[in-house]
Amino acid sequence: MAIVTASGVGVRVAKTWIIQDVTLSVERGDVWMLLGANGAGKSTLIKVLLDILRPDAGTVHRTVQRVGYVPQKALAGHPLTVLEMMQYFAALKRCSRNEMLRALEQTGLQDHLQVPVMRLSGGYRQRLSLAQALLGDPELLVLDEPFVGLDEDALASITAILDRFLHNGGTLLYTTHMLGQPFSVEAKVALMEKGRLVRTGLYRELLHAVRLSVFLTRKLGQREALSLVGDHGSWMDHGDWIEMVCRKEDLLTILNRFEEQRLLLDWFEEPLWRVSEPPERCENPTTCNENPARKESVC
Amino acid sequence: MLSARNVLITVEKEFLETVRNRWLQGFVLVFLILSFTVAAIAHWRTDSFDFDTVHRIHVSLLNLCLLLIPLMALLLGSQNVVAERADGFFELMCTYPVSGFQLMFGKFLGAWAALGTGLLVGVGVTGLSLALFTQSIGAGVFLALLVTSTGLAGAFLAVGMVISSRSRSRGSALVTALVVWLLAVAVYDMVLVQAIVAWQGHVHPLAFRAALFANPVDVVRVLLTHWLGLGIDVGTNTGMLEVVTTPSTASLVVALVLWSVLPMLVCRYKLHSSARG
Numbered sequence: 001m002a003i004v005t006a007s008g009v010g011v012r013v014a015k016t017w018i019i020q021d022v023t024l025s026v027e028r029g030d031v032w033m034l035l036g037a038n039g040a041g042k043s044t045l046i047k048v049l050l051d052i053l054r055p056d057a058g059t060v061h062r063t064v065q066r067v068g069y070v071p072q073k074a075l076a077g078h079p080l081t082v083l084e085m086m087q088y089f090a091a092l093k094r095c096s097r098n099e100m101l102r103a104l105e106q107t108g109l110q111d112h113l114q115v116p117v118m119r120l121s122g123g124y125r126q127r128l129s130l131a132q133a134l135l136g137d138p139e140l141l142v143l144d145e146p147f148v149g150l151d152e153d154a155l156a157s158i159t160a161i162l163d164r165f166l167h168n169g170g171t172l173l174y175t176t177h178m179l180g181q182p183f184s185v186e187a188k189v190a191l192m193e194k195g196r197l198v199r200t201g202l203y204r205e206l207l208h209a210v211r212l213s214v215f216l217t218r219k220l221g222q223r224e225a226l227s228l229v230g231d232h233g234s235w236m237d238h239g240d241w242i243e244m245v246c247r248k249e250d251l252l253t254i255l256n257r258f259e260e261q262r263l264l265l266d267w268f269e270e271p272l273w274r275v276s277e278p279p280e281r282c283e284n285p286t287t288c289n290e291n292p293a294r295k296e297s298v299c
Numbered sequence: 300m301l302s303a304r305n306v307l308i309t310v311e312k313e314f315l316e317t318v319r320n321r322w323l324q325g326f327v328l329v330f331l332i333l334s335f336t337v338a339a340i341a342h343w344r345t346d347s348f349d350f351d352t353v354h355r356i357h358v359s360l361l362n363l364c365l366l367l368i369p370l371m372a373l374l375l376g377s378q379n380v381v382a383e384r385a386d387g388f389f390e391l392m393c394t395y396p397v398s399g400f401q402l403m404f405g406k407f408l409g410a411w412a413a414l415g416t417g418l419l420v421g422v423g424v425t426g427l428s429l430a431l432f433t434q435s436i437g438a439g440v441f442l443a444l445l446v447t448s449t450g451l452a453g454a455f456l457a458v459g460m461v462i463s464s465r466s467r468s469r470g471s472a473l474v475t476a477l478v479v480w481l482l483a484v485a486v487y488d489m490v491l492v493q494a495i496v497a498w499q500g501h502v503h504p505l506a507f508r509a510a511l512f513a514n515p516v517d518v519v520r521v522l523l524t525h526w527l528g529l530g531i532d533v534g535t536n537t538g539m540l541e542v543v544t545t546p547s548t549a550s551l552v553v554a555l556v557l558w559s560v561l562p563m564l565v566c567r568y569k570l571h572s573s574a575r576g
Contacts, residue, residue: 071387
């Protein structure tokens, strides 16, 4: 049963559409990963789904009331202590003190109750953000870039909390710009690009589809790199490299284009591309023999 | 709908935050230093705390309040909304069962209470200290100063919050607040007095009275000259304003209250529309 449905949603600022024609349906128990480069419109879409922003086009329908939200950079400048801040949130959500203390304990903040929020590290601030979101027994958790700037311990801790939440039947929707940070291989992925939802599917299907990371921008520039990818893949700009996501069958087309331009071996010393999925049985031995690099990745 | 509980919860949080604000703490400290300096200089010049000296201290403290309190209230108010919008707090609040108006009203009352506490410390300690040294300082004077100062702080805090809710960045909010302060404290009554000199007799006195009410600094200045009988000592401009506009004390009090209420109505903050910015 869909608990959040967006149909043809668009948000415009001045004359520019920040997101356009987005249709998405979140069902109870789903894990949705909104994936896309910075500026793709992920956060804007989340705000629309949460009714923080009103869409200029389309409709959003939400059937759940108890929602927990973790904004991207919340609570940075507050001089209140962790305990005082949580008391404020708990009072607004009409939560008991026990429930508040449980949320603090779940997020590992019980030893930081008297620390001013503004003095917390990024990881602990993120924990606090999650703690307030967990108040009131939410049915849906929405997290905006929850894994940014976290060390391994914090990442593991937050992942464990979210695991528990999902185990108890919760629904999770989160944004990320890194495909390499999956929360769950059972997640559904919505790939956003320039404000549009360009692809949706299961994360493990995308893993099968191949993750291709190409160190291109330094040598080629974005425009040429994109012309090589063409319509076969989506891309995310990480500054000095572009991460491309495409289906396996499209990969061969793209690689052929690279090969035609003699880019694969002549221009780069580092591995040009990496594949995150485990090797599969070779489907095309001829191609593999011709190109060892391709054999490693595709087969 | 105005839920008193949500407002009170927000008042408590905002009060704690504002009391811990270093600007406010610095302001109280500066106010104390300056008010003691004023008293010390007055005492040093006459070597006594006679009636004239005390009168001079009253006038100096009033001018100090009129100068510093709008500045402090505007600075606090102007950063209040824009800072929390920048760090995503307002977005977060959109997912809470609290309306934008409850949030803004609670924030205003909490910050006002904190400012009032700061003034209580600043004006109160000065008054108590002077009372210990002299027998001629009446508690009523300092009470009047405290009440009107708190009203003035409320008016400019509300104006500051309007500025903050309309600004896109902390910097622009700060600059706008400073410009408003300069206009209200230094420029406005000069222009008004020049207008009176130029157009008195040609313009209906009610227009001048309306112009007086348009600036809470002048409202408080004239109100205190009424209450404390400070007269022309507060400044020639004030004396002229009082004589020409002849406002009643009640109308001045109403004007001061309106200055705190009306900006908050303008400020009926729409979280949804602001989240986009």
